[in-house]
Amino acid sequence: MARLLLWLLGISGLALLVTAPQWTAGHPYVLHMLVLMCIYAIPAVGLNLMLGYSGLVSLGHMGFAGLGAYTAAVLMVDARWSFWSALGAATLAGALAGVLIGLICFRFRGHFFMIVTLAFGLLLHAVMNNWDEVTRGAAGFAGIPRPRPIAWGEGMISFGQLPNFYYLALALALLVFAVQYLVVRSNLGRILAAIRQDERLARSRGVNVLMYKTVVFALGTAMAGVGGVLQVSFLRVAAPASFNMLESINTVLIVIIGGAGSLLGPALGALLFVGLPEWLRLANEWRLVIFGGLLVLITLFAPTGLAGLLSRAWQRLARREGQP
Amino acid sequence: MSALLVQDLHKSYGGIVALDGAQFAIEGPGIYGLIGPNGAGKTTLFDAIAGTVVPDSGRVVLGGRDVTGWSSHRMAAAGISRTFQECRVLLEETCLDNVLFAAQPKTLGASLAQVLTRASGHRRRCHDEAMRLLSLVRLQDYAHSPAAQLSFGQRRLLEIVSTFISSPQVFLLDEPASGVNPSLLEVLADFIRIMYAERPRVFLLVEHNMEFVMSLAQDIIVMHQGRVLERGSPAQVQASDKVVEAYLG
Numbered sequence: 166m167a168r169l170l171l172w173l174l175g176i177s178g179l180a181l182l183v184t185a186p187q188w189t190a191g192h193p194y195v196l197h198m199l200v201l202m203c204i205y206a207i208p209a210v211g212l213n214l215m216l217g218y219s220g221l222v223s224l225g226h227m228g229f230a231g232l233g234a235y236t237a238a239v240l241m242v243d244a245r246w247s248f249w250s251a252l253g254a255a256t257l258a259g260a261l262a263g264v265l266i267g268l269i270c271f272r273f274r275g276h277f278f279m280i281v282t283l284a285f286g287l288l289l290h291a292v293m294n295n296w297d298e299v300t301r302g303a304a305g306f307a308g309i310p311r312p313r314p315i316a317w318g319e320g321m322i323s324f325g326q327l328p329n330f331y332y333l334a335l336a337l338a339l340l341v342f343a344v345q346y347l348v349v350r351s352n353l354g355r356i357l358a359a360i361r362q363d364e365r366l367a368r369s370r371g372v373n374v375l376m377y378k379t380v381v382f383a384l385g386t387a388m389a390g391v392g393g394v395l396q397v398s399f400l401r402v403a404a405p406a407s408f409n410m411l412e413s414i415n416t417v418l419i420v421i422i423g424g425a426g427s428l429l430g431p432a433l434g435a436l437l438f439v440g441l442p443e444w445l446r447l448a449n450e451w452r453l454v455i456f457g458g459l460l461v462l463i464t465l466f467a468p469t470g471l472a473g474l475l476s477r478a479w480q481r482l483a484r485r486e487g488q489p
Numbered sequence: 490m491s492a493l494l495v496q497d498l499h500k501s502y503g504g505i506v507a508l509d510g511a512q513f514a515i516e517g518p519g520i521y522g523l524i525g526p527n528g529a530g531k532t533t534l535f536d537a538i539a540g541t542v543v544p545d546s547g548r549v550v551l552g553g554r555d556v557t558g559w560s561s562h563r564m565a566a567a568g569i570s571r572t573f574q575e576c577r578v579l580l581e582e583t584c585l586d587n588v589l590f591a592a593q594p595k596t597l598g599a600s601l602a603q604v605l606t607r608a609s610g611h612r613r614r615c616h617d618e619a620m621r622l623l624s625l626v627r628l629q630d631y632a633h634s635p636a637a638q639l640s641f642g643q644r645r646l647l648e649i650v651s652t653f654i655s656s657p658q659v660f661l662l663d664e665p666a667s668g669v670n671p672s673l674l675e676v677l678a679d680f681i682r683i684m685y686a687e688r689p690r691v692f693l694l695v696e697h698n699m700e701f702v703m704s705l706a707q708d709i710i711v712m713h714q715g716r717v718l719e720r721g722s723p724a725q726v727q728a729s730d731k732v733v734e735a736y737l738g
């Protein structure tokens with residue numbers, strides 16, 4: 166019974182997302198927010214796999230998103246690649262950088278690991294900010310195209326139109342969530358959870374810890390790359406400031422507030438992160454203050470984040486329902 | 490060919506010599522005890538066999554294969570399964586999942602393939618055996634409870650049970666009896682006897698509880714100051730003047 170209800174909830178949530186262009190008709194602003202939500206949620210899913218499921222707290226995550234974004238920007242603008250091939254290349258670039266940088270970072274543990282990832286995030290940002298010939302430097306990389314229109318039956322789907330771009334963003338987000346689901350609910354997910362809980366035990370059970378950490382790191386940074394490409398194609402400009410340390414910290418906040426180590430956590434976190442300040446009509450500069458406060462409240466009262474709160478409320482409800 | 494051969498192992502930490510030419514051979518299946526006073530080098534020897542310590546010199550040979558200096562995940566893949574003195578289980582997972590995790594394949598290829606195929610046949614096949622092992626140590630009622638809810642002694646049993654499901658060739662049990670209360674100790678001893686009777690393999694126990702190890706093992710290796718001091722049946726070892734002297738200092 167409870168399971169059926171959960172399915173119904175999931176399907177109606179999905180239906181709500183799919184029909185968003187219809188129910189937001191006349192308020193393109195809301196749809197704009199939903200696209201931004203997808204853009205934040207995609208790298209957050211990657212970080213959730215690392216931080217939430219495997220215990221690898223990376224403070225340089227958005228640096229990899231930037232790497233993917235700029236890779237795609239250069240390929241699309243300078244090399245005239247299509248959006249789709251550039252997206253593929255950027256995903257690969259994110260994964261490859263994840264392998265190389267991960268292998269260096271995994272020489273450190275705990276806090277030291279975090280500091281090294283922070284350093285690599287700063288390094289990637291410095292490259293974007295200063296390599297003027299390729300990245301156009303601090304002024305940003307303008308003129309990034311949306312994907313070219315694709316033929317659909319008689320007509321064409323143009324991604325210049327917000328609803329169509331929203332469907333692209335939603336599809337990519339759903340894809341990333343599907344990958345997260347498949348990984349978490351598998352033997353691979355069990356191995357990652359074991360590494361988070363007790364690395365020495367995992368090793369003594371035959372787990373090549375370094376290899377698995379590298380794999381999940383690369384998976385996470387590949388997802389960051391996807392998010393970066395989506396972002397710059399949406400905004401039509403790549404700015405180094407979108408991929409700085411503050412943005413990396415924001416992604417950590419999204420994952421923790423949403424619920425690290427839960428499937429829906431990144432979506433809830435991104436929803437709150439994008440939606441709350443807008444809803445409260447607060448200027449952007451208050452965003453961090455609010456989220457700092459929220460973070461304190463969450464770590465004190467709900468260490469499993471919003472997703473944890475929801476699932477506890479759900480369990481209480483299901484239990485009450487089960488009683489005669 | 491010996492099942493497990495330890496040859497002239499040396500290991501020092503700075504000026505402290507932990508292993509000073511330790512060597513012994515285990516020819517075939519059996520329950521072996523490794524004892525010795527504190528600081529005799531038992532744990533270092535154990536870690537060298539399990540792959541968590543790389544010896545300065547000497548060899549560890551497993552079933553004819555030189556595995557000296559292999560990392561612990563390779564040792565595990567080669568057929569060595571161990572428990573930890575400090576007792577390690579996955580606290581967030583249920584008891585059943587702890588055992589099933591030990592049973593699941595750990596190679597990257599197998600894990601990635603399972604992500605895509607979502608095949609659960611292996612897990613289902615292991616389920617009954619996992620439940621049987623859990624009930625042998627009276628943990629069947631906790632099968633679906635997180636390991637964090639267990640007492641220390643129960644966690645110890647869970648850890649030991651988990652090592653048995655992957656059917657390795659050599660079991661290294663590091664102080665299995667420590668922290669286990671007397672009634673569970675009986676359960677543990679019976680469990681080890683049953684496991685040995687079902688499939689005789691090499692069981693090597695480091696133990697401080699003399700009564701426990703003497704009642705289980707038929708062959709005792711005594712270590713002192715980084716080397717093997719004496720070896721023999723429990724009666725022989727207990728009668729040895731050298732052993733008595735080493736313990737009383």
